[in-house]
Amino acid sequence: MNRRSFLKWSGFGLVAATLGGLGMREAQAGNRYYSGPLSDHFDGKVFFNPGGEEPRGFTDLLRWQFGGGKIDWPKAVAAADFVTTRPEPRVEGSRLVVTMVGHATLLIQTAGLNILTDPVWSERASPVSFAGPKRNNPPGVAFDDVPKIDIVIVTHNHYDHLDIATLKRLIARDNPRLVTPLGNDTIIRSDVPRLQADVMDWGDRLEIGNDVIVHCEPCHHWSARGMGDRRMALWAAFVLETPGGKIYHIGDTGYAEGKHYRELKAKHGDIRLAIMPIGAYEPRWFMKAQHQNPEEAIEGFRLSGAAFGIGHHFGTFQLTNEGIDDPPRALVTAMSAAGIGNERFKGLRSGQQFEVPLTNA
Numbered sequence: 001m002n003r004r005s006f007l008k009w010s011g012f013g014l015v016a017a018t019l020g021g022l023g024m025r026e027a028q029a030g031n032r033y034y035s036g037p038l039s040d041h042f043d044g045k046v047f048f049n050p051g052g053e054e055p056r057g058f059t060d061l062l063r064w065q066f067g068g069g070k071i072d073w074p075k076a077v078a079a080a081d082f083v084t085t086r087p088e089p090r091v092e093g094s095r096l097v098v099t100m101v102g103h104a105t106l107l108i109q110t111a112g113l114n115i116l117t118d119p120v121w122s123e124r125a126s127p128v129s130f131a132g133p134k135r136n137n138p139p140g141v142a143f144d145d146v147p148k149i150d151i152v153i154v155t156h157n158h159y160d161h162l163d164i165a166t167l168k169r170l171i172a173r174d175n176p177r178l179v180t181p182l183g184n185d186t187i188i189r190s191d192v193p194r195l196q197a198d199v200m201d202w203g204d205r206l207e208i209g210n211d212v213i214v215h216c217e218p219c220h221h222w223s224a225r226g227m228g229d230r231r232m233a234l235w236a237a238f239v240l241e242t243p244g245g246k247i248y249h250i251g252d253t254g255y256a257e258g259k260h261y262r263e264l265k266a267k268h269g270d271i272r273l274a275i276m277p278i279g280a281y282e283p284r285w286f287m288k289a290q291h292q293n294p295e296e297a298i299e300g301f302r303l304s305g306a307a308f309g310i311g312h313h314f315g316t317f318q319l320t321n322e323g324i325d326d327p328p329r330a331l332v333t334a335m336s337a338a339g340i341g342n343e344r345f346k347g348l349r350s351g352q353q354f355e356v357p358l359t360n361a
Contacts, residue, residue: 031232034183041202041218046231047182049220052256053289055230064286071323077137084138085351086145090114094244096273096356100348101140103316104161104251106275107147111210111242115151117275118161118251119170125160125317127226133160133317136324140351143169151208154180155251156235157187157223160317164191171195179206179214183233187225202236215239217248217264220256221290239264245272245359248306252277252313254289255296261303273356274306278331278347279314282321291320294330294347298338301345307359309345316350 031045040050048054091097091109099107103125104118121143126132149170154162162184170176171192178188178197185197198206200216207213219237224230237260240247248264248271264271281293292300294311301309314327328347335345346354 031183032229033186033233036182039201041234042182047223047234048231049218049222049256052220053254055222055290056286060286064283067283069283070321071326073136073318073324076135079138082138083351084142084145085140085353087141087147087353089147094242094358096242096244096247096358097353098273098275098310098348098356099141099353100310100312100350102135102137102350104155104277104313105139106249106310106312106348107141108240108247108249108275109147110244110247111212113150113208113210113212114147115153115240116146116149116170116176117153117249118155118163119152119166120160120163121166121169122163125163125319127159133319135316136318137316137350140349149174149176152176152178153214153238153249154178154184154188155237155249156181156221157184157225157233158252159225160319161251162187162225164188168192177208179208179238181216181234181236183223187233200236201234211243213241215241215268217267218260219250219253220260221252221254239268239271245307246270247272248274248276248304250274250276252290253292255292255300256289258300258303261300265303265305269305270359271304271306272359273308273310274301274304275310275312276300277313278311279322279327280319282326287320294327295334295337298331298334298340298345301340302338307344308354308356310354311345311347314347 038044041047087099090112092112096110105120106117108115121139124132124134182201185199189195202218204216217237221235222231223233223235237250246268276297278294278297281287281291311331315324331347
């Protein structure tokens, strides 16, 4: 049985696709999503993390999958047993309210804008509807209760962040403006031709109205949707510059010795809110380069100088080995060790909201 057949047969292909085609090399042809000038993170064919660590290959994928240590999650929560939140239609001025929908999907409301990150309302984070990582809990906001969305930010193309089915629903209903790194627009347009997209490279700046500016910034990650497109679309973090201060949002990242957090502080100064991943990190030998753990997230939060923080990317889809409650427990330990109180950093669960205090930023 060849490698591709084995992945499909074993079910790992779905895990691999969810995390980005782990172990698959790029196709020998050119980049199918993007063509553009060479840069310090694009070699003419694929994107890369300058001085960073590449994702591990197929042999290590097998070592992880057959190595044991995966903690079973509890049975999925039934929708009838789960209370959802209905956000306000709009949040004006300098008020800032963030609602956790689930995993990396958050509703950011400020300056009269409704901004949605990495929207996923599908039952599975997978290229197919019948298999792959399934929701452990319903979305914390029912789709019909989502206020009209103005801006959608898609940070990269992994299936737990770029969900075509949800984007189709949002675009049909609200026709929002989509902001995404280079190449991801090509993926989306193949299924959603009616798309208002602003495509950004690291370092780009975009005015989106209501005195809000979006900055596209580096993070340490990678991308793929399937078997032959590894690193053909860019991944990124974003800074939203608003009348009430700056919001730093990361969909996925490895800690990478804190490089990007230091660079962020040097470039942007005061940050009102940092939204960062804290889950999908075990085993460390395999995940360290692509997913930071709670201790690293808190160290990044400290290095960024942000006034407040939100942790996400846990408790919805089981992608890696840790238990469902391990990230929030580890977060409490890391915050205590760093002397950061729970009023400053929240590990939001589905349906929870955080009204972020106004700082002097």
